[in-house]
Amino acid sequence: MRRYTRGSMSLAVLIAAGTAFAAPPQTTTLAVENMTCGTCPIVVKKALERVPGVTSTSVDFDKRTATVTFDPDKTTSAKLTQATTEAGFPSKVISKP
Numbered sequence: 001m002r003r004y005t006r007g008s009m010s011l012a013v014l015i016a017a018g019t020a021f022a023a024p025p026q027t028t029t030l031a032v033e034n035m036t037c038g039t040c041p042i043v044v045k046k047a048l049e050r051v052p053g054v055t056s057t058s059v060d061f062d063k064r065t066a067t068v069t070f071d072p073d074k075t076t077s078a079k080l081t082q083a084t085t086e087a088g089f090p091s092k093v094i095s096k097p
């Protein structure tokens, strides 16, 4: 099992080396405040999608979270929280890869 895991990791390194000039997309989860109705997640999603470099966003209204995939060369998680905050929904990063 240990040996197998190590093999998988070197494969991942090889794949990463093949795309060395483009940073791999990063996914982060934000805890979003102030979402009170079904329209709020849509506003949050739009605010995040307007940030250059964001490739996908999914907002979970029940959990009050937003999961965002972005190009780390073009944006940062700080800019994501700033975007939701400016839209009226303060947020903070709760998970990073």
Ligand SMILES: [Cu+2]
Pocket: 035, 036, 037, 038, 039, 040, 041
């Ligand atoms: Cu609302």
